[in-house]
Amino acid sequence: MSIWKTKGWTRIGIVLSVLWLIAFLSYSGLLYRQATPFHGTWLFEQVEDQSQPVRQEKGYKLVPVKPVLRPLPFIVGAFGPIAVGWVFVIVAISTVAWVSKGFRDEAPKK
Secondary structure, eight states, X not given: OOGGGSOHHHHHHHHHHHHXXXXXXXXXXXXXXXXXXXXXXXXXEEEEOTTSOOEEETTEEEOOEEEEEOHHHHHHHHHHHHHHHHHHHHHHHHHXXXXXXXXXXXXXXX
16 A cells, blocks of 8 residues: 555544654653753653762762653653554544444335
């Protein structure tokens, strides 16, 4: 099946899926830039940065940290909504077609 032979609604679904991936990647980049040493996010966790030296300041040991991507939340966040959306639309269309077929089959016979 060629991409040029897909139906209009399928093309809309493909475009929306690609737009979601672009938006999610942009959001992930924003979360990475906003991650601070004091907290992680649901997508990033703070781990010790081995490339930076540990400093001692006013009796406190200052350990440098950096944000690191959590793979499972990233994959679920990127592809989960796409999968749920496709399943929901396919089930909804199949249900509507099944119900409408039931009404067509009950036509009076002559």
